[in-house]
Amino acid sequence: MNAHDLVQEIIERKGKIENVFWIACGGSMIDLMPANELLKREATTFTSTVYTAREFCLMAPKSLGEKSLVIACSHSGNTQEVVDGCEMALAAGAEVVALTDCEGSKIDNGKWTTWVYPWGEGVSQVEVPQGIGALIAAELLDQQEGYEALADMYEGLKQMDALLPAAREKVNAELGDRFAELCQQHKFFYILGSGPNFSQTYAMAICSLMEMQWQHCCYIHSGEYFHGPFEATEPGVFYFVQLGSGECRPMEERALAFLNTHTDTVMVLDALEYGVGEVPASVRSYLEPIFFYNMSCELRAARGKVFDHSPEIRRYMGIEQY
Amino acid sequence: MNAHDLVQEIIERKGKIENVFWIACGGSMIDLMPANELLKREATTFTSTVYTAREFCLMAPKSLGEKSLVIACSHSGNTQEVVDGCEMALAAGAEVVALTDCEGSKIDNGKWTTWVYPWGEGVSQVEVPQGIGALIAAELLDQQEGYEALADMYEGLKQMDALLPAAREKVNAELGDRFAELCQQHKFFYILGSGPNFSQTYAMAICSLMEMQWQHCCYIHSGEYFHGPFEATEPGVFYFVQLGSGECRPMEERALAFLNTHTDTVMVLDALEYGVGEVPASVRSYLEPIFFYNMSCELRAARGKVFDHSPEIRRYMGIEQY
Structure with missing residues (x-):
């Protein structure tokens, strides 16, 4: 499946899409x-x-209807909430596209379009949900309104593929051990980010750390930091800053300037030091979360080694009933 | 100023509003x-x-323009980011309404409509931003599309005024001391909530606790809890649950059932035990955050007493340059 043809078919079938969920x-x-x-x-x-x-x-939003496009994603394909959401959208007359890694799973049931994606080492960013989502959005924008940066989006995704191997090595070499050590010293810490990257600020907290490492932490929007959270800053409190390279970078820079003088424990992951600045500026902010996701994978693995806690270990998820 | 007339004047002047920011x-x-x-x-x-x-x-969203309504709020009236946002919106041709507690502040500069609101004990919920925002939204919806629950919204706000005094007493009597004690025992904890209440889950974390009590914590969406955060749950980890009374309550109930069997430290603030269930169901979910906000004020004060840390104390905000 490819985003261009999928979006074209949807528009041919449904006419113009008025809202995307x-x-x-x-x-x-x-x-x-x-x-x-x-x-x-x-x-x-x-x-x-x-x-x-x-x-x-x-x-359920009342605007969900015949002119809606619902893009769902369930990696396992068996997340009941997501299947329920697709059913509701289908009943409302919406066009539904479900992404999943698992062919034949609950969500891959023939009722709607299912896009089965590959996963794991060596798979291109174009083929996994972050890339697929960006391309569906870009194609929909282009085919409905025109989108100047469409070619940049395809090019940018290729660039992400190209820069990630060296970035993974670099983050491991430069931050991995120190990050694990800081986790040993801090039962709890804060992660800062903003803009589209904030998705990965949240992800680093709830997926890489809470879920995969049972590490307590909190995600803070860099722009919001000065409107409350910064009062909790003091020496001994650890802050991890996802320093983006796009439009929102000034929000991290402002937070970082304060952190550098108000705590003794800051770790900065600066996307500009990893080649992300070479991705076209027009699309960089939307692709950069791919970089932060991949760096989080490395850092959680580095922590996992020191704590003897593989990121694959779960005690409840998929094990208990809940 | 009142929401009905304000919205009417805006629509008379601008025609139909296409998007609100x-x-x-x-x-x-x-x-x-x-x-x-x-x-x-x-x-x-x-x-x-x-x-x-x-x-x-x-x-900046490209859809910001002549048919946009921008509702800004700065309590002090001097938040530069918000003033900048109003300037940008004005330059784009949008209708701008700024809410502030402070007459003559930077945001009250004659360039756009300013709604100066009172603050403090005895002020009705209709007069402060949570109420004003809900009424502007409800009026805009009613005057542009019709909104069946408009009268319920006005009635519900009165009911909030009526139920809050007893609710404040009750939360103090039943949860205040225990909450402060749990804060003494836990350097860090999690707060859960969902739906419109999630605004107050975030608020309890970043305003009432991080800002006003220098207490580390994290806000978790009850529906997201099972998709990562619950792996960090174990005896000794404290969870505070904002149990809503509206449509989203099943998300909290599911999380609570798991928490009750997987940690020994849960505090539940159940809106239904405080009379919030009497607010019309049509608008309850949008007004309930007022309840949770007011309960957070009581709980932070209870904590403040035990820690000898008044919620009025700041060490950086409005004191340092940043």
Whole structure:
């Protein structure tokens, strides 16, 4: 499947899409968030919203209907909330596209379009939800309104593929051990980020650390930091800053200037030091979360080694009933 | 000023509003969030989005224009990011309404409509940003599309005024001491909530606790809890649950059932035990954040007494340059 043809077929079938809803849970929702940000910012004749799937059902928007496109994602394909969201959208007459890694899973049931994606080492960013989401958003924007940066989006995704191997090595070499050590010294810490990257600030907290490392932490929007959270800053409190390279960088820079003089424990992951600045500026903010996601994978693995806690270990998820 | 006439004048002047942007920072943004949730769910012919003010400027949406209504809020009236956001919106031709507690402040400069609101004990919920926001949203919805629950919204706000005094006493008597004790025992804890109440989950974390008590904590969406955060749950980890009385309650109930068997430290603030269930169901979810905000004020004060840390104390905000 490819985003261009999929979007073309949808528009041929449904006419112009008036609103897009991205529905998923946890890591899968996070992967769709940058695509939503792209449309929130760029689209002028249709709208875009992201929901955690259960809330989408419980607080169903009245604007969901025949002219809606619902993009769902469930990695396992068996997340009941997401399947329920797709059913609700289908009943409302919406066009539904479900992304999943698992062919034949609950969500791959023939009722709607299912896009089965590959996962794991060596898979291109174009083929996984962050890339697919960005391309669906870009194609929809282009085919409905025109989108100058469409070619940049395809090019940018290739560049992400190219820069990630060296970036992974670099983050491991330069930050891995120190990050693990800081986790040993701090039962709790804060992670800062903003803009589309904030999806990965949240992801680093709830997926890489809470879920995969049982590490307590909190995600803070860099722009919001000065409107409350900064009062909790003092020496001994650890802050991890995802320093983006796009439009929102000034928010991190301002927070960082304060952190550097008000705590003794800051770790900065600066996207500009990893080649992300070479991605076209027009699309960089929407693709950069891919960089931060991949760096989080390395850092959680580095922590996992020191704590003897593989990021694959779960004690409840998929094990207990809940 | 009143919401009905303000909205009527705006529509007379501008014609139909096509999109609403709520812009503010921290606690002021939080106060506008339920109004945004109302429009996100109910509106079918116009849209609504909330932004932290700096991100609104840095990632300016292309749909901002002549048919936009920007509702800004700065309690002090001097939040530069919010003033900048209003300037940008004005330059784009949008209708701008700024809420502030401070007459003659930077944001009350004659360039746009300023709504100066009172603050403090005895002020009705109708007169402060959470109420004003809900009424502007409800009036805009009613005057542009019709809104069946408009009368319920006015009635519900009166009911909030009526129920809060006893609710404050009750939360103090039943939870205050224990909450302060749990804060003494836990350097860090989690707060859960969902739906429009999630604004107050975030608020309790970043305003009442981080800012006003220098207490480390993290805010978790109850529906997202099972998609990552619950792996960090174990005996000894403290969870505070804002158990809502509206459509989203099933998300908290599910999280609570798990918490009750997987940690030994849960405190539940159940809106139904405080009379919130008597507010009309049609509008309850959008007004309930008022309840949670007011309960947070009591709980932070209870903590403050035990820690000898008044919620009025700041060490950086409005004191240092940043």
